[in-house]
Amino acid sequence: EAAEKAASEAEQEVQGLNRRIQLLEEDLERSEERLQSATEKLEEASKAADESERGRKVLESRNVSDDERIDALEQQLKEAKYVAEDADRKYDEAARKLAITEVDLERAEARLEAAEAKIINLEEELTVVGANIKTLQVQNDQASQREDSYEETIRDLTQRLKDAENRATEAERTVSKLQKEVDRLEDELLSEKERYKAISDELDQTFAELAGY
Secondary structure (H helix, E strand, O other), rough: HHHHHHHHHHHHHHHHHHHHHHHHHHHHHHHHHHHHHHHHHHHHHHHHHHOOOOOOHHEEEEEEEHHHHHHHHHHHHHHHHHHHHHHHHHHHHHHHHHHHHHHHHHHHHHHHHHHHHHHHHHHHHHHHHHHHHHHHHHHHHHHHHHHHHHHHHHHHHHHHHHHHHHHHHHHHHHHHHHHHHHHHHHHHHHHHHHHHHHHHHHHHHHHHHHHOO
C-alpha cells in the first residue's frame, strides 16, 4: 500500500512537472516571439537609423538640421534595444527554469521507476506468502483430518472399553451367582451326607440289635 501511494504521488508529481514544462515552453515560445518582434523592431530601427543617418548627412550636406527627428529615432532605437535585452533575459530565465524542471522530471521518473519496481517486488512477495498460506491451510486441513481420525479411534476404543467393562461386570455377577449356587449345592451335599450317615448309623444299630436276638 505504501508503494502504491508513493507511485501515485510520483505520477502526480510527474504530471505536475509536465504541466510546468508545458507552461514554461509556452512562456518560452512567447518570449521567442517577443524576441523576434523586438529583433525585427531593432532591425527596423537600425534601418531607420541608417536612413536617418543618411538623411542627416543629406540634410547636413544641404545645411538642413532636423535634430528632433534624429532624437526620436535614437529614442526608438534605445527602446528597441531595451525590448530585445528584456526578451533575452526572459528567454534565459525560461530556459533556466526549463532545465531545472527537466532535472526534477528525471528525478520524479526515477522515483516512479523505483516505486514500480518495489510494487513488483511486493507483488512477488505477496504471491509467495499466498502460496505459503495455501500450503499451511492444506497442512492444517490434513492435521484436522488426522485429529478427527484420532478422535474417532479414541471414541471407538472408549466404547469398546466400556463394553468390556460391562461384560466383566456381568461376568462377575454371573460368577457370584454360580458361586452362591455351588455353595448351596455343597451345603445340600453335606446335609445329604450327614443324613445318609445318620441313616447308615441307624441301620447298623438296627442290624446289630437284630443280630443280638
